[in-house]
Amino acid sequence: MIHVYKNWYINADSRCYSLFQIVDVKTKSGEIEQQSKNATYHPTVAACLKHFCRLKQRKLTATKDMELHEAIKRFEKVESLVISIAEGDKIELKERN
Numbered sequence: 852m853i854h855v856y857k858n859w860y861i862n863a864d865s866r867c868y869s870l871f872q873i874v875d876v877k878t879k880s881g882e883i884e885q886q887s888k889n890a891t892y893h894p895t896v897a898a899c900l901k902h903f904c905r906l907k908q909r910k911l912t913a914t915k916d917m918e919l920h921e922a923i924k925r926f927e928k929v930e931s932l933v934i935s936i937a938e939g940d941k942i943e944l945k946e947r948n
Contacts, residue, residue, distance in 0.1 A: 853896070861899045867892045870899040904933045
């Protein structure tokens with residue numbers, strides 16, 4: 852399993868790669884267990900990272916009011932974050948309000 856960012860991971864099986872979040876879920880007995888959420892399936896690790904980038908861009912679009920030029924700059928920032936993650940840099944993404 853590959854840790855991508857925060858609670859996002861990539862895993863593989865014999866057919867494909869999956870991108871997913873790991874979240875804590877409270878069971879009926881009151882215990883906390885970790886489960887995967889929002890899984891998507893891709894043919895390559897690169898495709899997983901591209902999808903992760905699109906997810907972050909969509910979230911940004913849905914949660915922020917921006918002009919087009921500002922959105923383009925922020926999208927480029929998200930893309931550079933994903934590239935940095937892929938290259939092994941440790942960069943903390945701080946979302947601005």
